[in-house]
Amino acid sequence: MAIVNGEKTAARSAPLTETSFIGWLHKNLFSSWINAILTVVSIYIIYVAVKGIWVWGVEEAVWVAENRRECFKISKDGACWAGVIQWLENIFYGRYPRPELWRVNLGGLLLVVWMAPLWLPRVKNKIFIGLSTVFLYPFLAGYLFAGGDKGIFMQVVVSGAIICLIGNTLHTIIGVFSGGGLPENLTRLLGKTDASDQNQRNTLLAILAAAFVVVFLLQMGWTVEVVPWTKWGGMFLTLVISGIGITSALPGGIILALGRRSRLPVIRVLSTSFIELFRSVPLITILFMATTMFPLFMPEGFVLNKLVQVTIAVCLFSACYMAETVRAGLQAIPMGQYEAAHTIGLGYWGTMGLVVMPQALKHMIPNIVGSFIGLLKDTTLVSIIGLFDILGMLRSISQDVPWRGLHKEPLLFGALLFFIICFIMSKYSRHLEVKLSAGANR
Amino acid sequence: MKPTSFITSVAAIAAMTFAGATVALAKSTLEIVKERGNLRCQVGTPSPGFYNLDAKGEWYGSDVSICQAVAAAIFGSKKKLEIQSVSSQVRFTALANGESDMLSRTATWTLLRDTQLGLDFTAVNFYDGQGFMVPKDSGITSALDLKGATVCVLTGTTTELNLADFSRVNKLNIKPVTFEDSNVRNDTYLNGGCDALTNDKSGLASNKAAFPNPDDHTVLPETISKEPLAPAVRQGDSQWFDIVKWTVYALVGAEELGVNKGNVDDMRANSTNASVRRMLGVEGNLHEGLGLSKDWAYNIIKEVGNYGEIYEAYMGGGKLGIGIARSGSANALWTKGGLMYSPPFR
Incomplete structure (x- = not known):
């Protein structure tokens, strides 16, 4: 004897415990007396801790003061963030001379610009970009941070790094907007798409060399103060x-x-x-x-x-x-x-x-x-x-x-x-x- | 070329090379410093009153002022100075290996250190000593009342050893509670974790001033140890030793003679006091023995001030001072009952 129903049974809605918030609470936090007690106790402990930190760190805290004594005068039980705020430059830059801080910031910014293409999906030649970050960026940043006279080696590497940075950025912009990369677009721009591979490569190398000379001459006049x-x-x-x-x-x-x-x-x-x-x-x-x-x-x-x-x-x-x-x-x-x-x-x-x-x-x-x-x-x-x-x-x-x-x-x-x-x-x-x-x- | 002459010439070249090397090694510290163009002066990790960083990243403090004074004596400018902050574990190594030219930090002058670490202490610029602090309402008025008390102390310092000695000699059975970090020690003391706190008295004064209610605490009168603090130099260069020593004496001497930062120009131009004239380089040739310029002492006072001014600014009641009273202490001038005394400038 087989009971066969010709019609498909209508889907029942999910049990209340799976859909409503109260159901979720019931299932996860108050499923038994012990769990209910534990939940209440835990919530109370969290409340006390968070409230304590909140009162100390925010509500009673002092944000503006000249010194710690003044902090105490305003509030004895609160945090004294004024000191941390006054020391922020020390905390982030150490004893780096204050008028030169832009160099540290620029160094950080350059790193972001340099590495950003690695995360953009349409950019090609990521391995090259990654390698240049490891091998060229440190020299540029190092000079930016330390300053002083550039030796001939430093001049060459810094010029190389600057060219690489410009190339990377152009490559990324072209990549994001049109797909493709810098080399193809340069060849197209020069109308050499149909020329032989060797011809194309030589043209690109010539452009690179010219760019290098220009950048090298420009950077010779650029020095920044020594920061030991x-x-x-x-x-x-x-x-x-x-x-x-x-x-x-x-x-x-x-x-x-x-x-x-x-x-x-x-x-x-x-x-x-x-x-x-x-x-x-x-x-x-x-x-x-x-x-x-x-x-x-x-x-x-x-x-x-x-x-x-x-x-x-x-x-x-x-x-x-x-x-x-x-x-x-x-x-x-x-x-x-x-x-x-x-x-x-x-x-x-x-x-x-x-x-x-x-x-x-x-x-x-x-x-x-x-x-x-x-x-x-x-x-x-x-x-x-x-x-x-x-x-x-x-x-x-x-x-x-x-x-x-x-x-x-x-x-x-x-x-x-x-x-x-x-x-x-x-x-x-x-x-x-x-x-x-x-x-x-x- | 005969073999013998070949050997002779090799030997000659070798001898010349070694002679050259010896000359290079024998270069005096003053020459090295002048050639480099700045003084490398070692201080410790920040400690109130002696050496601190301010919010702009500049060093200040009484020991930093000694560094500045030596730089001013050599170069005429206190700015030609590189302050090296070195932890106490490696302070003497960093002087011995030539990293620092001198040490101006809270290193107590002891016989052992003076004789066995390859360094020479110059002239005392601060007399410190260990003491105790207790809450006022404890009713304790003397360190001898601390029978069986728990005392908060930093570990690994002579402070800890002095406390043990003091407890044993006076049969007090003090129980030390040791800490690595002075801030944690202070918090424990404030929260009642120990009956008393022990530290150098300069440290106690600055600890106390940092408490929420400084008036609730009192420093006991006893001083249980001697801690003469003096700048130190490497052994074996007596000219350099003299320069650092006489820089300290110039600071003290200037105070004795009433020369300070404000009136030093006037004193140099108009003073009739022979000692002042000799010290500031108007008369005599006192600078020659030191190998410095004629106006070395003038530069010190002009750039840094005299001992009293430095004390007031960083140890006394100045804006950046930690508020230790000078009168009546060993750090007062000898004319006022203290131990600060400069040999004559003549």
Whole structure:
């Protein structure tokens, strides 16, 4: 006996617990007596905490005052943000001369302009743009920040960087509005579309050379005042050190990881001992070694730039950590992939660059970003060896006579800044993971 | 060329090279500083009264003024100065390895440091000493009343050792509560985490001034340690040692003689006091022994002021001062019962 209904049963509406807000509350927060009690208690704790912070940090807080004593006079139980506000320039730029601050800002802006095309979908040749960011931008920014006389090497690199920046920007604008890139459009503009490839290339090279000469002559008249590194500080210094560390960590780490997995004993042993040596010592020890012990081995009166020493130390340290992350990623790639690559005739670098690394890097993203975030926070250790990075500045506020003892507010402000930066980094890494694993969701 | 002559010439070249190297090494600190065009003066991480950063990123404080005075003595301008802020763990290394030319920071002059760390202390510019602070309503009026008390103290400092000594000698059984960070120590003290707070008296004064209710606390009269603070230089360059030492004496001497920033031009032009005339370079050749210009002391006073002015500005009641009374303390002039005394300028 079969009951067969010829008509399709009409769909019932979803149960109330799934659609209404009250239903949701009932299901998630008040499903039993115990849960209800826990919910109420938790809400109360959150309320007390948030209210306390709100009253201290906003309601009772003092925003404008000449010194801490005045803050106390206005409100004894509130935060004294006035001190942090007065110190904002120190916190962001350190002791950088105030009339020259535009150079730091311009440097930051240039980085954004330079890197923005990497995120725009219609722009081509992204690899070239990425490489130029790593190899040319640092020189331009470095000169902008440090200033002084340009040696002949600096003049050439700075001219190259400026041309690259102009080229990048034009390329991006053309790319966004018309698709295509700068080289094709230049050839079309010159009416050489039908000329031979060699002819086209030579024309482009000639334009490049002409542009280089023009820019080189123009930049000769452009110098900015020297700002010694001792005046660098605050958030700016933190970003410079960790920026260089982050940029050099990945290439350095890949080389070390490949070295460690190499079949050549010398390379393997050297890489392994290098990695193990730097990984088994705390960063602060490396920093102390680099800044205080190193000059003792040098001839008397020979003073190396402390900032350079610190940056090199941070780079080596982060490369070693990165090497292990990369090695973990490499080990996740099954042997079959190597064999498949060999079958189609790829050599070592072909296998690594075209088959293994692209897959491995995708797996590594969470760990890589994790170490970048860790590195950004670790660089605050340089405040211990006497560089006034952001932490050094935040701690100095409590010693400045008008603001004596003001230490909670600056540290909270610093925590907030770090949270914002790290959160953006981690969100971006999530986005990257989703984008790169698009194939897996097909 | 015969082998012997070849060897001789190699030896000669080697000898010349080494001689050159020795000459280069033997260059005096003054020459190095003059060649470089600025003085590298080491201070510590910011500490109220002695060295601080202001909101514009400039250094100020009494020890910074000593650095400025030495720069003014050498170059005639206090601006030819690079202040290096170095943490206390590496302060002596940074002087020994040539990174800094001199040290002007709160380093107590002790026999051990003077003899075993390769440095020489010049002339005391501040006499400090360790003391105690208690809440007024505790009723404690003497450090000897602190029997069994808990005392907040920074760890890893001589302050901690002095406290232990004091407790043992007087059988007080004081329980130290140690901290790494002075701000956390102060907060704990304010919240009642310990009965008393111990620190150098200059530090106590500046801590107290930063409390929400400074009048609720009192500094006990006892001073349980001697902390003479003096600029220090590397051992083995007595000319440089003399320059730094006499810069401090010029600051004190100027105060003794009534020369200050405001009247120094007038004094140089019109003073009939022979000591003043010698000091400011109007008469005599006192500068020659130091290897400085004739108006070195004039430049110091013109650029920085005398000792009293520096004290008033950063240690005393000035706008940036931490409010330690000078009269009656060891830092008053010897004519007023203190220990500040300059050898004669003649």
